[in-house]
Amino acid sequence: MHLQPASVILRSVDQPGPETFAENARAALRDTTLTGALRRATDTFAERRAGAIGQVPEWEALRTQAAAIKAHTLARLDHYLEQFATNAERAGVVVHWATDAAEACAIVRRLAADRGARRLVKSKSMATEEIHLNAALAKDGAEPVETDLGEWIIQLAGETPSHIIVPAIHKTKEAIGELFVDKLGIPPSSEPAVLAEHARQRLRAHFADADMGISGVNFGIAATGTILILENEGNARMTTTLPRVHVAVMGIEKVIPRFADLDVFLKLLPRSGTGQHITTYQSLLTGPDPRGQGPSEMHIVLLDNGRSRIAADEVMRQTLACIRCGACLNACPVYQSIGGHAYGSVYPGPIGAILTPQLSGMHSAGTLPFASSLCGACKDVCPVKIDIPSLLLELRQRAVEGTPGHPATRGGFVDRMVWRLWAFCMRGPRRFRVAMALARLGEKLPLLGRLAGPMRAWASTRELPKLAQRSFRSTWRGGTS
């Protein structure tokens, strides 16, 4: 086994990168169609999650158990990976070890080229998005067809996913209807059932013709060498069973020790992600089909790409416990406002803000840990109890320490003045009362509003609460006099 640091490019050429996060976020905030679609979708998922976990009295115990399993496994990652690989090979799988994105792509390209496979289908996989596998295969004229409906939509649109489990979350049904008219030549419609039927017909033809299927992996079970893939559309099952060759790309952090551990994760993941009690399909695959009814070849590419370096860092290691449920995205006020593309990485939201800088380096993604209000909503919903706010703070500290003159250490003139004024007003009850009276006056006078230019810029994308016209203190005095 050889696990080494990453050399990863986390974006396609036409996607803005994390280094321009502030600009990307400002552009996203101006797009009211985007912000409306995001708000509706994330609110819906959050409501469904709350309903689903409300029916599981042992929810907190399950979270604790899942966090413990992950912590145990990540502390012995080499051991469990060796065990997984040995058992997978015993079941007939060819296991490949990929140090970085380039090596992983080269392995899959070689597998396709050696077998003359040109018609490829692929099910949803964040690991393959991370390594930009489609672009690599396209160099050989064999770009896979995405078969998850959301992934297929964004592939047609030439975009990247904007959510871990709902890649096309930023698109309205009207926008998808227009895309289908443009790319598929179908009659105009924004009816989801009609659009889904057109997609189904097209994708079925691709499945029937495919020479090779490429998938990701949700969990790899060390004790048996089995992989588990969760999905709702049946496309992953067809991708992994219809073509004669199946290649699964698995991040090394996906390994868990035992089959019995799945019991915990299968209760947590679907409820956290989509609010489902269980996903529609769970495909457990242990080697190629010996009866010759499924693929005759099965390959698993174990992808490091920086993960072994993260696993060696005792503070940041818990980042790798992520089971990619997407709950932290749905709960995050920053993600809810700007969506995934602004992060400039395939991993958006709170998990992206801690994972991307560790995978691609602080030099290119060092702004992302600052893209958080540290409200803690992500930590509250995370099914494996990753302490994302603490990790954000740790990465902020590392970004500042590694960059002399980092903006976070300087603060602008306005920043300093605002904090000094705030400190002055808070030092005495009389000062506080005068400050509040002036603030109330400021709300009424347009002149004062104009004078507060920098504050207005800050407030342009936020809704400031109205000050109560009567303070708590004066109400209290009135009530007791």
Ligand code: SF4
């Ligand atoms: S960090 Fe936690 S909540 Fe966010 S995607 Fe990963 S497992 Fe889900």
